[in-house]
Amino acid sequence: MTTVKEKTRTPDTGFPDVEALPEGAPNPRCQWYYGVCTDAATHHITRPAVGDEEPEANTYCQRHWVLQMARDLEVHMPTCTGTVDSHYAGYGPIGGT
Numbered sequence: 001m002t003t004v005k006e007k008t009r010t011p012d013t014g015f016p017d018v019e020a021l022p023e024g025a026p027n028p029r030c031q032w033y034y035g036v037c038t039d040a041a042t043h044h045i046t047r048p049a050v051g052d053e054e055p056e057a058n059t060y061c062q063r064h065w066v067l068q069m070a071r072d073l074e075v076h077m078p079t080c081t082g083t084v085d086s087h088y089a090g091y092g093p094i095g096g097t
């Protein structure tokens with residue numbers, strides 16, 4: 001007979017506590033769009049609210065957070081009429097300032 005491994009409430013996933021996530025963050029995994037990433041999400045990029053919508057927060061591992069910010073600045077900004085500030089409600093370490 002096999003024993004069923006008991007689930008623990010606080011597995012050591014490396015994910016931040018959900019309460020520490022910025023407003024609008026759906027879940028604490030790396031949401032790098034251009035590939036699968038299983039690294040722990042430690043940083044966020046939060047887009048400003050549009051109209052009645054909530055701000056949209058995406059979480060990334062540090063490496064992909066840097067790459068996403070670079071992509072915003074190097075790929076998107078040159079063809080966008082908006083200011084850099086207009087693209088962010090917040091960004092940085094999750095749970096940080």
Ligand SMILES: [Zn+2]
Nearest residue numbers: 030037061064
């Ligand atoms: Zn990642």
Ligand SMILES: [Zn+2]
Nearest residue numbers: 080081082087
């Ligand atoms: Zn833009």
